[in-house]
Amino acid sequence: MGRIPTFCPPGFTRYMVGKGDSMYLIARRLRVSTGFIIANNPHISNPLKIYPGDLLCVPEYIELPCCTVLKSPIPSIHTNGLGVALADHLANGEQSVSILAKGLPTPNQFGNYDAYEGFITFxxxxxxxxxxxxxxxxxxxxxxxxxxxxxxxYKGAVVQVRTTNSAAPVSPHIVLIGTLCK
Known part of the structure; x- marks a missing residue:
């Protein structure tokens, strides 16, 4: 019987190792770093030795390009605010995400803020x-x-538009939010 993880993090799924698999090949197939796969599989003590039947936690792949609508977490407050996040692969192997938000009040209407920022959590x-x-x-x-x-x-990444103060550290206010390409 193969080694089994206790749990997989949000946005991850279980993958059963097959004959000829290696951490490197699995990571390459999923377009993530080998270190990323290793870090999310602490139940594998030696990442150079995986065997058919082992279960690994791997990120759930999302098809790119994809677009996500960003909405207010409290619709009654920001009724006109709306945004989009467009994620894509670039020709050089990098990835990009473009955020566009419209219908937002001036940031200072939320307090001591002078701008908005994009925030992506993986x-x-x-x-x-x-x-x-x-x-x-x-x-x-x-x-x-x-x-x-x-x-x-990968699935589970969260995109936010939130307030910020470019001159002073102030806790942000989340104005728009969405899950990337769910």
């Missing part, structure tokens, strides 16, 4: 945040594209 890995830029219209659109050097996109 369960079990960490997060990225990046400033969104506004267009000059009276009702601006906030947007930006983030390029990620190694593939990370």
């Amino acid at each position: 369960p079990g890995i960490g997060s990225y945040h990046f400033m969104l830029y506004s267009t000059p219209e009276i009702q601006p659109t906030w947007s930006r594209t983030l390029t990620i050097p190694q593939p990370l996109f």
Whole structure:
């Protein structure tokens, strides 16, 4: 009988090792780093030795390109606010996510904030945040594209648009949220 993980993190599924599999080949097939697969399988003491029948936790693959609608976590507060997150593979092997938000009030209506930022959380890995830029219209659109050097996109990643203060650390207010390409 193969080795079995106690549980798999959110956004992961179980994969049964087959003949000829290695951590490297599985990671390559899923477009993630070998270290990422190893880190999420602590029940495998020696990652160079996996056997048919072992169960591994692997990220649930998402088809790219994909688009996710971002909505207010509290619809009664931000009735006009809406956004999208577009995730895609780039020709050089990197990945990108573009966030666009519209219909948002000025950030200072939420408190001591002067801008919006995009925030992406990858369960079990960490997060990225990046400033969104506004267009000059009276009702601006906030947007930006983030390029990620190694593939990370998998089911369970959460995308947010939240308030920020570019000059002082202030706890953010989540304005829009969505799960990447679920």
